[in-house]
Amino acid sequence: VPESLDTPVVRIDLDAVDRNIARMQANAHARGLDFRAHVKTHKLPLLAHRQLQAGAVGVACQKLGEAEVMAAAGVGPILITFPLVGDAKWRRAARLAREVHLSVTADSLVAVEGLSSALDAGAEVGVYVDCDVARWRTGVPSAVAAVDVALAVERLPGLRFAGLFTHPTPLNAGDVFGEIRDAFDGTGLSIPAISVGGTLTAYGHAPADAMATELRAGTYVYGDRSCLAAGVTPEADCAMRVVATVVSTPADDRAILDAGSKTLTSDAAEGVDDGLFGLVVDEPSARLTMLSEEHGHLDLSACPGAFAVGQTVEIIPNHACGVTNLHDHVDLHRSGGPTTVAAVAARGQVR
Amino acid sequence: VPESLDTPVVRIDLDAVDRNIARMQANAHARGLDFRAHVKTHKLPLLAHRQLQAGAVGVACQKLGEAEVMAAAGVGPILITFPLVGDAKWRRAARLAREVHLSVTADSLVAVEGLSSALDAGAEVGVYVDCDVARWRTGVPSAVAAVDVALAVERLPGLRFAGLFTHPTPLNAGDVFGEIRDAFDGTGLSIPAISVGGTLTAYGHAPADAMATELRAGTYVYGDRSCLAAGVTPEADCAMRVVATVVSTPADDRAILDAGSKTLTSDAAEGVDDGLFGLVVDEPSARLTMLSEEHGHLDLSACPGAFAVGQTVEIIPNHACGVTNLHDHVDLHRSGGPTTVAAVAARGQVR
Numbered sequence: 001v002p003e004s005l006d007t008p009v010v011r012i013d014l015d016a017v018d019r020n021i022a023r024m025q026a027n028a029h030a031r032g033l034d035f036r037a038h039v040k041t042h043k044l045p046l047l048a049h050r051q052l053q054a055g056a057v058g059v060a061c062q063k064l065g066e067a068e069v070m071a072a073a074g075v076g077p078i079l080i081t082f083p084l085v086g087d088a089k090w091r092r093a094a095r096l097a098r099e100v101h102l103s104v105t106a107d108s109l110v111a112v113e114g115l116s117s118a119l120d121a122g123a124e125v126g127v128y129v130d131c132d133v134a135r136w137r138t139g140v141p142s143a144v145a146a147v148d149v150a151l152a153v154e155r156l157p158g159l160r161f162a163g164l165f166t167h168p169t170p171l172n173a174g175d176v177f178g179e180i181r182d183a184f185d186g187t188g189l190s191i192p193a194i195s196v197g198g199t200l201t202a203y204g205h206a207p208a209d210a211m212a213t214e215l216r217a218g219t220y221v222y223g224d225r226s227c228l229a230a231g232v233t234p235e236a237d238c239a240m241r242v243v244a245t246v247v248s249t250p251a252d253d254r255a256i257l258d259a260g261s262k263t264l265t266s267d268a269a270e271g272v273d274d275g276l277f278g279l280v281v282d283e284p285s286a287r288l289t290m291l292s293e294e295h296g297h298l299d300l301s302a303c304p305g306a307f308a309v310g311q312t313v314e315i316i317p318n319h320a321c322g323v324t325n326l327h328d329h330v331d332l333h334r335s336g337g338p339t340t341v342a343a344v345a346a347r348g349q350v351r
Numbered sequence: 352v353p354e355s356l357d358t359p360v361v362r363i364d365l366d367a368v369d370r371n372i373a374r375m376q377a378n379a380h381a382r383g384l385d386f387r388a389h390v391k392t393h394k395l396p397l398l399a400h401r402q403l404q405a406g407a408v409g410v411a412c413q414k415l416g417e418a419e420v421m422a423a424a425g426v427g428p429i430l431i432t433f434p435l436v437g438d439a440k441w442r443r444a445a446r447l448a449r450e451v452h453l454s455v456t457a458d459s460l461v462a463v464e465g466l467s468s469a470l471d472a473g474a475e476v477g478v479y480v481d482c483d484v485a486r487w488r489t490g491v492p493s494a495v496a497a498v499d500v501a502l503a504v505e506r507l508p509g510l511r512f513a514g515l516f517t518h519p520t521p522l523n524a525g526d527v528f529g530e531i532r533d534a535f536d537g538t539g540l541s542i543p544a545i546s547v548g549g550t551l552t553a554y555g556h557a558p559a560d561a562m563a564t565e566l567r568a569g570t571y572v573y574g575d576r577s578c579l580a581a582g583v584t585p586e587a588d589c590a591m592r593v594v595a596t597v598v599s600t601p602a603d604d605r606a607i608l609d610a611g612s613k614t615l616t617s618d619a620a621e622g623v624d625d626g627l628f629g630l631v632v633d634e635p636s637a638r639l640t641m642l643s644e645e646h647g648h649l650d651l652s653a654c655p656g657a658f659a660v661g662q663t664v665e666i667i668p669n670h671a672c673g674v675t676n677l678h679d680h681v682d683l684h685r686s687g688g689p690t691t692v693a694a695v696a697a698r699g700q701v702r
Contacts, residue, residue, distance in 0.1 A: 006439040008701050040644060062645045082645060083598040085609070085661055088357040107599050110660045130599075137646055138599040138607050247434040248458050248481075248489040256489050258436070262676045263701045266617040293391060293672055294413045294433060294701070295488055309461045310436055321644055325613045326676070328699045348679045350359050350614045350645070 005339065007245040007312060008259040010323060010330040012342075016239035017047065017221055023237075024220045025055045027203055031215070036060050036079060036195070038218025041321045043346035044330075045073030047221060058101070060197075060216050064092055065349030067102070073345065077101035079128070081167070081197070081216070083111050083138055089351075090118035097123045105130040105165045107140045112153050119158035126162030127153045128195055133166040133176045133210075143183035150189055163193030163213070169201050173210035181211075200230045200270065224320040225269035225279055235316070240323065240330075241281070242315040244296060246307045255286070255307040257296035259315065264291060265322035278315040283307075288315065356690065358596040358663060359610040361674060361681040363693075367590035368398065368572055374588075375571045376406045378554055382566070387411050387430060387546070389569030392672045394697035395681075396424030398572060409452070411548075411567050415443055416700030418453075424696065428452035430479070432518070432548070432567070434462050434489055440702075441469035448474045456481040456516045458491045463504050470509035477513030478504045479546055484517040484527045484561075494534035501540055514544030514564070520552050524561035532562075551581045551621065575671040576620035576630055586667070591674065592632070593666040595647060597658045606637070606658040608647035610666065615642060616673035629666040634658075639666065 021037075028035035037051035038060040048059050048070055058077035061067040067078045078100050084093055085108075093115055096102055103126030106112045112127060119125060129149045132139030140146045146164065153159045164180060166173060177194055184191055196207050197216035207215050219226070222240040223233030244259035264277055277296070280286045283306055290297035296315075300306055307313070317323045324330075325347055331339040372388075379386035388402035389411040399410050399421055409428035412418035418429045429451050435444055436459075444466055447453055454477030457463045463478060470476060480500045483490030491497045497515065504510045515531060517524060528545055535542055547558050548567035558566050570577070573591040574584030595610035615628055628647070631637045634657055641648035647666075651657055658664070668674045675681070676698055682690040 006437065006702050082609070083607075083660075085596055085598045086357065107601065108660050111598075132601045135602070137601075137643060137648065139601055141601050245436055247436045247462075250458065250483045250488075250490055250492050251486070256434075258433070259701070261616070261618060261673060265612070266619070266673070267612060268617070292488060293676075297488065309434075309459050322612060322617070325644075326699065327701070348677065350610070350678070351357050 005331060007243050008263045009243050010327050011241050011243055011339070012222070012330050012332050013239045013335060014332055015335045016237045019237050020221050020223060020233065020239060021051055021054045024202065024217055028215045029055070031207060033207060033212060034214040036214055036216045037221070038062070038197070038216055039066060039070055039346065041218040041221050041324060043324050043344050044342055045070060045075055045345055046342060048075040051221070057214070060218070063349050063351060064089055064096070065351050066346045068092070068096060069346040069349060071096055071100040077103065079103040079105070081105050081165070083107060083130070084115060085111055087114070090114045094118040094120060094123065097125050103128060103162050106149060107132070107138050109149065109152055112149065112156055112159060116156035116158050123158040124160055125158060127159050128162045128165035129153070130165045131176065131180060133173045134168050134170040136168065139166060143180040146180045147183050147187055151187065154189060161189060161192070163191055163195060165195045167197040169196040169198055169206040169210055171206065171209065173206060177211055199227060199232060203232055219320055222320040225316055225318045226271060228279070228316065229269060229272045238316045240317065240320045242278070242317055242323065243312055244315060246309055246311045246313065249307060249309055252304040253299065253301045255298040255300055257298060257313065258294065259296045260294040261291040262293045263326060264296065264315070264317050265319055265326065266291060267319035267322045269318035278317045281314045281316060283313070356682060358594050359614045360594050361678050362592050362594055362690070363573065363681050363683050364590045364686060365683055366686045367588045370588050371572050371574060371584065371590060372402055372405045375553065375568055379566045380406070382558060384558060384563060385565040387565055387567045388572070389413070389548070389567055390417060390421055390697065392569040392572050392675060394675050394695050395693055396421060396426055396696055397693060399426040402572070408565070411569070414700050414702060415440055415447070416702050417697045419443070419447060420697040420700060422447055422451040428454065430454040430456070432456050432516070434458060434481070435466060436462055438465070441465045444476070445469040445471060445474065448476050454479060454513050457500060458483070458489050460500065460503055463500065463507055463510060467507035467509050474509040475511055476509055478510050479513045479516035480504070481516045482527065482531060484524045485519050485521040487519065490517060494531040497531045498534050498538055502538065505540060512540060512543070514542055514546060516546045518548040520547040520549055520557040520561055522557065522560065524557060528562055550578060550583060554583055570671055573671040576667055576669045577622060579630070579667065580620060580623045589667045591668065591671045593629070593668055593674065594663055595666060597660055597662045597664065600658060600660055603655040604650065604652045606649040606651055608649060608664065609645065610647045611645040612642040613644050614677060615647065615666070615668050616670055616677065617642060618670035618673045620669035629668045632665045632667060634664070
């Protein structure tokens, strides 16, 4: 075993990645939507460039630091899909806007006024007004508030109203965006774009119902146990696998792996309520019922004695984006061929 | 705000750390136990040295990579409390044994035979036989198996039987270790040490009941919401705080923070079933009910409108060890004084 493949290790199948990129891009194309690739899932400039080459109109970054790393690697245009609040962030965004075509989302006057003040003369940053369509996370709470923020944006130096934005995209998104569009009538402002997001809803009715012009997705690039459960990624296209070694077999019904929550995260798989922390690909009846920080606890009651110390297993994790964020390096390969080690350049960029 | 203190940021109060180290060391001393500090919680050589200076007989590392980083920073003796399995690991352990006083835990013949084969002539590595006292994770399943591994260790070149080991330390640990000690009678082997672990059981009956000679703990150094709930760390001594900014207030009963699962982990707090992801120190009625990857969702239904965009909040996380592992840097301070940035040297060492 070369030390780069010693376990636990995150392996990425670039052939599966290519299939996933092509399928999502074709999906957006078939619906007449622009596609924007969210880099939070891979945090690798290499794959961001590949997504752009396949036809993405730009990338989305979830934090400013992620955007800085991507811009430094020549990736753009960039949309930061997170409210930028505070002087330090606004100064950094202003520096970034000198180097890359930058847009942001915003849902408050504080955020847009602060950003505008920090920008260089002549800068132009697009602002998508974040709408709290699902009544769940960020976004302006009403059509009136959406118009207020959009008008402020148009008034403020350096900013340009780029459209409406939401995440997630619930079934009633069309109704909410309809109300907001009505509220824009008579303001003199047109709505250049409606951007909706999420791998799990990307292939369904939601984007069309929302009258979207732009589709964003991230997790589709790797797939994970959430995507598998939702039927949006077949198992063969789950490009991220965590390879772990069985390090202990203390009982017939229990084996212990060298991959715990510091390798796999404690994240649950969306839409799956079996309480498991991953899928053991070659032996799905071995249930990953618990994680210590560095140990994975396999319950073998449905397949007693199935594993021996020293054996490796391949796991499809619950949540690819979280796993990416734990690892400084991943191993890239094509369908099991030779591997190269890639630094996860934008890992740990929480600011 | 200096950019090093821009949010989200992990802040460590060294005054609280000093109090925690002193209290745990005094606890071990009062019980006549050796104390071994587990570095998985902080992953900082600086604090490992401080724990040794305070009287710890050595440190515990959960992965080999953690041990390599610690040894390179002059930290030792080191006990690796994880089964080392596979050629790559055995070769690395052999290299490490040249540089530091090294012990390991083991529960299989595969592991001890492999390690012995890789060691240099003249090397001496202590092996604690890991006992599955709690029938929960790793460890030999029976007294007979414990004797078998210990005898193999004594027979194998380069290895020395160092004692018995378990984690966690359940209430019946004394009975189990009693049986194992009986099984050693007549083998010619004495049991040099019994090592038990866990911050949450460190101040209770468990170590004495188990007839332990050595106590291990890690989380005590920072404290977290598990330690708070168990009453082993007072709130003032919870040395790790995550400072986050309110970035959106979309509804009276909801505020959104810039700290999600990539900052705080999705780990639950042990022994707390409220489903929350941290304690908001200044406003405990604001409930951190949900995390997106980069957003913290605060439910304000018990304190409507309590927060404004731009405000910062301080969070005691559910699980300090997991938070450490997400961050490349932490800010060190003494009771709110000036801060210095420390690189989390052993972060991400999963191998």
